[in-house]
Amino acid sequence: MSRVEHYLETQQHKGLLRFITCGSVDDGKSTLIGRLLYEANMLFEDQLAALEADSKKIGTQGGELDFALLLDGLTAEREQGITIDVAYRFFSTDRRKFIVADTPGHEQYTRNMVTGASTADAAILLVDARKGVMTQTRRHSYLVSLLGIRHVLLAVNKMDLVDYSSTTFADIADAYRAFAKQIGLEHVHSIPVSGLKGDNILTPSDRTRWYHGPTVMGYLETVEVDHARLERAPFRMPVQWVNRPHAEFRGFAGIVTSGTIRPGDRIRVQPSGRNSHVARITAYERDLSKAAPGQSITLTLADEIDVSRGDVIASAEVPMGVADQFEATIIWMSDQPMLPGRPYWLKIGAKTASATITHSKYRVNVDTLEHLAAKRLELNEIGACNVSVDRPIAFDPYRENRDTGGFILIDRLSNNTVGAGLLHFALRRSHNIHWQALDVNKQAHSAQKNQRACVLWFTGLSGAGKSTIANLVEKTLYARGLHTYLLDGDNVRHGLNRDLGFTDEDRVENIRRVAEVARLMVDAGLIVLVSFISPFRSERRMARAMVEEAEFIEIFVDTPLAVAEARDPKGLYRKARNGELKNFTGIDSPYERPEHAEIHIETTAHTPESAAGQIIAVLEETGVIGSM
């Protein structure tokens, strides 16, 4: 075997470590990573030439190589001098390949760091030897621990600026170890380094003879990855895709997130709870006798049972929890605040469900770790919340398995990822409350009244004429012998929603309760007229989702703000303009116009009577009510 062949053989057996670096530019983080790449000979001649040129032009090291410039990528950032995203770097030694998540910058820090940390097995935390453990160090440590990273390297940097003092180093290392213990970080190691001079990066430094531990590279090459623990954990494989090329083959494709699996092993499909055995583990050229965490595989089962995307194939001996209400930690990543009651998409593994935050318990001050009362979460805030999903899902606690315990929240309108969540445990409530199947159901109720139950949802500005028109519509329906009920915004606020104010959270909760009441009334077979400003699209969409598709008729009572304000039947606009009324829709709180309302009434062109007539006509045309 030639030397290259031999080299390739050994290279094929090396492992991989993903780690994250935390600290600000001032701590010399970019310089440290640049130095690692440089010393590991990962820079090519042309890259070095570009680096030399850049260092002279825009460097901060007086023309010396400025390693920080190696890591800058985007023009805008380079000009502003801030990095606003996560950058991934690669290098390898004979023992391991490394993927470094570099999350620099000050803005968006929590969001970026959480993203980078979510896939990392280890973290390098930088501190400036002159400053020691700072608030920022504690914040980073908390995030690292929260995201489940078990190994932390504290790199005490800029040792050259404190004369390589062993006492300075020991003081910082001790202080940090004490703090790390408090937040549950078990495996912490400290190394005195100088990124600028290269001390203890690749080779032990002569200037720190009092330090006997590994170098940074030595640490990275040997630190334990989480694999052994995951391999001992029970088997989990979220099903991504059902592979059905022909009638004889039905395989379930996914990535093994924990445990091992062999043909013949007993499994349970969750959340449905059906059991079977693994028949085959197929791969490209031959079947496998075993699969381990991290492998993408395709399984076939011994029995023809129902399995679809989003289900999890789990160990039958140690199955996952199944629930529809959880306590979770949520990290908010959007400019729009997280509002309890607002529906989001929740994606966990390969499963997507509709979810709402039912209760925000507290938020964490990441600098002091204090718990503060919070009804909402703003960008980069972290809080403990109760989460409710519209169907039961299988899960593991996040600290046991990141892939079956970590989820993202997606905004239903923008489709952006707005939050990340860590599931902790199922709420007892969801175990104890079961949906009762009733014999006298909606169909029976409707049939008895000889009508089709539905919701007529009137939305529009205050003073638009919603209640006036809704009243006229109800009178007409009543006169035709139909069974109706009108839920009016003002009336409901006197009773059911007496405890709610006009903040965004309260408005969302206001609508949620009304939508729930409307749903119950539809179940009772009634035609429900709802007359609510309901300014937010997402809440109207939530109300729509609560009933069946054809049962929700959105009626946009469209009156220009100027006209509604001129009418001002209750004097509310005047008060709002005088600042006596806060969060008033149209004045200092937005009204999001409906985009696809079933019925659109422009009140400036019609009298209330003719508007009501139009609505009745549409209801007749679409068969919601019979024609006269």
Added chain:
Amino acid sequence: MSLTHLEYLEAESIHIMREVVAEVEKPVMLYSIGKDSSVMLHLAMKAFHPAPPPFPLLHVDTTWKFREMYEFRNRTAKALGIELIVYVNPEGLMMNINPFIHGSTLHTDIMKTQALRQALDSYGFDAAFGGARRDEEKSRAKERIFSFRSAQHHWDPKNQRPELWRVYNCRKHRGESIRIFPLSNWTELDVWQYIHREQIPVVPLYFAKARPVVERNGTLIMVDDQRMPLGKGEVPVMRTVRFRTLGCYPLTGAIESTADTVSAVIREMLLTTKSERQGRVIDFDATASMEKKKQEGYF
């Protein structure tokens, strides 16, 4: 026993491909005929086995690729039994765009950037796999695996979705599309090691052989067909060369090399001191050029 780095990368790429196929309406795999495309295609074969990959290959053809690349492309599609769509920008064809005359910037813009947009729009593909890697260039290091493009194919580097764990958010509005880079975390060396391990066929141009070349501005350009204009006194000479990266032949520099097998290529790469993109003429056009192209919709 924990996975080796190649096993990890393979599993990650397969997971990404399956996730896309499960969530989007009409995916396609961009096939550039290069080594990264070869690896990506091999991974797709594995990901959906025993079914064939549930998407076609799309080659955005500038008509200026090496002849050996065209042969390899047709042979590969046939051998694997995969649908291959070849798209050429008809306006570019009519304008007779020629990199020798119009320069690399215009050629790339019309025959690649514009052509790719046209192809995606006309077939209605809403997701396209690309073989780009983060180690290729500084600005790519920050791009996500899932890259969202507006209906006008614009990329907004300030508005990327965070990617946590292995949970990818594939939701998009009608008209928007996604570019997905399953090889994001691979390096050039990983790609070659994997080609070696899996014995994946690649275009023979990657291996050293005597080829007719001329030297221009320090770059060795291969005389691949009659369209190449020769300067006064310029005579092609046979030199033993190979290519580290493949593109349009007038824009791709060869390197002197004797590496004629995969392991020899890897050996050479371990000893080399020049990065892969050095052979690409387009990168020299302007600073941060790749980032600019990307914002305009180039891969």
